[in-house]
Amino acid sequence: MTILEQARQIARQSLEQGRAQGVLGLREAEGGVSPHLFEDPSDIDSLVVEPKWLLAKLATGILKGLPADYRLAVLCRGCDERAIVELIKRNQIDGEKIHVIGLACTKEQARACLCTRPYPSEVAVGDVVEGVDPFQDERARTFLEGDQRERMIRWATELRRCVKCYGCRNSCPICVCVPCKLEDDLWVGRGEIPADLISFHLIRAFHLCDTCVACGACQDACPENIPLMLLQISMRASLVEKYGYEAGTDRERRSPLLSDLTKEPSPGCEVPGWMDSLGDSA
Amino acid sequence: MASEPGPLNPVLLIGGGAAGITAALDLANAGRAVHLVEKGPTLGGQIARLDKLYPTDHCAFCLLWTEVRLCRQHPLIKLHTLSFLKDITRQDRYLNAMIIEGPHLIDESRCIFCGRCEEKCPVDAIKSVGEHAYPPSYVIDADVCNGCDECMKVCPTGAIDIHRQEQEIVIAAEQLIWATGFGDADISPLKEYGYGTHPDIMSSLEFEEWIAEAGANKGTILTRHNGSVPKSIAFIQCAGARDKRMFPYCSSVCCMHALKQAQWVKRRSPAVDCVVFYTDLRTEGRHYYEYYLREIRGTSLTLIRGRPGLIYPLPSGEGIALRYEDTLSQTREMRRFDMVVLNGALQTSLTRPGITGHVPTLDGEGFLDKAVGHYPACGFCKEPVDVEASVAQASSAALHTFLKRERNGK
Amino acid sequence: MGNRISHGVEGHRQGERRAPKVIVFACRWCALIGADGAGKKRVQLPLDFRVIPVECAARVEPDSIIRAFSYGIEGVGVLGCHLGGCRYHNANHRAIKRLDLLKKLLATVGIDSGRLLTSFGTGHEYHQFAGILKDFFQELRGLPPLDEWARAATIDAIKV
């Protein structure tokens, strides 16, 4: 059974067995593909899984308009699921109302996204392929390693092409703030194109430091193909290395940046000894 | 000279250390007038002499900071610095106390800390009241001052008048709280410790000031006799304390104090070999034992149980010799150190000569007699305690002044 | 002449290049007291730094640090209390974690992480504060200037 057939079958089942009143997925119609909320099992034949299309933000919007007892299933990929988890943690989605039909990405897709985790927590459709280490990728490395000055020039050159279309922000499944600091003179000079090289891009990047799920939506959306996702990689790596924390993988766990060193110790930070427990009081 | 206390039932507080400050603030916050009598030029007492505090390694001034400012700014607290209690006469409901204040050769309220006087003074009689004192100001050491009025001439605000005299003030108060704290005692009488025979044999409070980050050496560890980096430092516990010849009591703060100092020495120059000679390691306070474990684990600090029998400077001048028995290995040894810190001989400051009238009686060990204490006391002058216990006592002493009132009221 | 010492920190005269501009976010409870002490002691410091007092190092939002760089400021310092000494119940721990991560981001885009100075519980004495500042200026002088950003913007894209 092909991936597509698997997907359709599961989607149909979850509607028929009433596990969900609606399935959010992609539909192929009039020769185009677009997101669609399937509520009638008979429509499922038009459901498709390609291309990669992030539905998390859409799901957020849809759920707002739906009755409280409505259960929504979303057919989505690893990154998309992680985005949903992050949105749940940030109180944008009610975790009760949504469940995920996990779709694993193919090797090619993983490589294209430099995805470290090209599969959802529970894979319903497709087969798991292991992730890619972005630091092994030739192109990525030119942006992450090597001489500092060179990197500075390289990034400046890239960012200089920015036309400030806000595509990166709008396409990001996590960015939900209204108003947004990127539209505030205080942080980013208004009416400057290219956008302030440092403030626009670094503020955007750092706002996502501990929530970025590395979906790559920002750079896919960028008309100038600025490799925006590469800004996140070193920060994500350091969070994993220091705290074993990866955004979107655990609904219960909050970002380690929100707790002090006694709860989430950080290597290299010497906290007064009497704080780190030598045993419990029981 | 007897006069009625004011409507706010003023309380007279003797001593502006940690305990005094706390009691003063508590009373004032509860709406009572306070006369805070401090013998030094500024508030803070012994804590102000300390560099770091155990077990949190806070800078001492940092914790004192807010309290001192609040004291200074509180409308109900009248502060008398450079003052001491001369005489108490007791009426039925209140007391009259004679305070000798000053002389304030420099009027703190007019000093803008421009430092011209210090610069001008030919005999270096003028010193800042303290690195972190609030408000920053200068004080003239009357004993050093040669009476030339250069400072008066250069002072732009007319804050200085070296001819000011001390003045007698009579305070009518309803209550009195003793919070006179402690100081370090001279233990040269105990010859075996060799105090005074070598500049690098010092008391732990001297040592604290010597290694203080705010001090002359900016926190670097140097010997006193030639400013070289010491290779080894010995901390002698219970020197002069738990010792019938001097103070039979345990000063209770010294064990942690020594561990703290050893740790800071280690932190600043890890090469220094620190040895603590102890009798019982009394780390009973909140989180103290963990602090101690951290010492042992973190820094290579040596603990030896035993009190040195003899400490003397080596004739050749290179260092100080220690004769001791390690009572846990029952071995007699002789060892050379560059510096020796004598820890333990802390003495209540209550035994100040010259107080007349209704003075407190002291028990055999020099503390305010618990049995005959007419007025509440708190802090070290009541019994040897650490900061936490001392300020807790202060608050409870403040409370007792109210309770006494209630009783009197009934 | 007790407190008239010169720390030997030269102003912008030193070095051929213009001295770097520095913003220091100083925690009121620690570093600001050091800065104040430096004043009391008349320690001579380089001109081109500005202190912005904050109640706690944790209050410093990364955005304002980034914004400072975008204004052409070449070094930003965040100085707070020692671990376990924070007035606000370990708030400074959170600052430490956050700023560590920010350094990573800055390094990624070629802004040396040394340009973001974070130091905790080390600046409360006048000599410590002066020392930190002096070393910071020294380090910044050694780094490639940030106007590379502006210049780089005019160099043609490098093919990758």
Place this chain on the structure above:
Amino acid sequence: MASKRKAICILCRCYGEISDVIDLDSLKDMLTDHPSVSSVEILDCLCLEAVEGLSEKIRQSGTGKALIAACSPIARGDSILRGLEQRGLNPADLELVDIREGCAWIHKDYSKGATGKAWDLINMGLASLVRREGSEDATTLVRHEVMVVGAGPAGLAAAASLGQLGIKVHLVERSKRPGGMLNLISRVAPDETSPGEKLAPYLKEVEENAGITYYPLARIASAEGTVGNFAIRLQVDGTEHMIHAGAVIIATGAQALLPQGLYRYKELEGVLSAIELERHLKAGPVKARRIVFIQCVAARDQARPYCAAICCPVSLKNAMGLRKGNPEAEVYILHRDIICPGSTLEQYYRRTMAEGIRFIRFEEQNPPVIEGTDHVQAVRVYDAATGIMRELDADMVVLSTPLSARRDTHGLARMLGLTRDHLGFFEVQPLMHPVETTVPGIFICGSARWPVLAGRAITQGEAAAMKAFCLVSGQEIAALGLSQFRGEKFAIARVDREACTGCGNCVHICPYEACTLEPVNGASKSRVDPMHCTGCGTCVAVCPNGSIQLPEQDAQVIGEMLMQSFS
């Protein structure tokens, strides 16, 4: 719009300390044309003269805002501000810029540069001043009542003292009888008074004082509210009570640890824990001839890295007690260190030695061994001081275990938002505030914060009572955050409900649990409890779109300051 507002600008010469380096006159000229400056003035020494006239000028200046360029707040600047404040000016309308310590004194040799820097500093100050708006008062009326949790020595002392001061007290106790730990012991160390004597005055007060209500067999079901007005629901065997209190004093004490599985406890006859010995001694003289105490049982080790402070004095006291029961009794105390700090305890230690109690020091790494079949016969111990292995005949062995934190307090801690250390004892503020918790209005005393002897527990109880009294004797409490070392209402964080996305970052990062999320038509929005907020601004740094701010120094201000920093 606040940013349109102007301020008057006062520059201080400080008798040349400033004006010798900084060219104040040219500063004045530049400032006169400044968009947000209404008038400029130079004075010789602000702190000594003209505060009176100044306040008038400021008040008449229309905007009532003033920027004062003088010395550091840590020097004299602070007193200037206070002076103006006492003359009725709003601290939010005053800004002190330090151009002495912060500029003139550290750039003596660069007059020109220093003047430029002063200009920048003043601009930064103005940026913050003209934007700052005074916050409205947030106050709560104070309930003149206090709830005391736990009727042990500490709790009783606190309750009794507050009662005497005419404060309404609710004394809540989990068991039936008041007295706590003292109900379990024979005599009180070190003065060997009976628990009854010790507690008599406090119990009397609690009984007789109409203002003190005693709730035995009570459980706390829920707790809400903040300093000034806590609302606590009580379960008193079945029935429910509602208590309102302006302050809460925690005196829940600690519990005795039983030496399970140590030193053949429960395996041999005659091996008892200290608390069991207390029971026997309470019942009457104990007829044991050879008694061996072992100190630091399950204490000062890896699992329990703390010294419970009271075990040594207690063992000394019990040793004396046994001697009273049987003057012939041989008593040995095996210890790792005798912890008797201070004068009273040290005297007591010496007295017990004089009485003939024998002390043997052992080392952690080779603890004593209990010998015997079904009844203890002897204790073998390596005497560290002599290096001899000794065999002591014994018909009774007493194991001194430490007091450990109550296991059942975590619920209480959660309800009141208190933190506990890893040993389970309640956290307090460091050193200078030993009875104050991180939650305003909640105080703590006795062994709940750290094991103490009854005497000290009572002192702490009184200390807590004093703090509570200061609080509840007032009429109302204003919510103040810390700003420049003092309480200011404009230092408290403020949320822009429109912008808030409800992400909850502030809720999770706030060290004081001051932020909460509450539903506002569908969405959840953050809310700051002004009584809990201390104005540290940690939340500001993690708010993704700056919807939470410190009015004192909001993002606008920081941004402006950065912009002005190098002109």
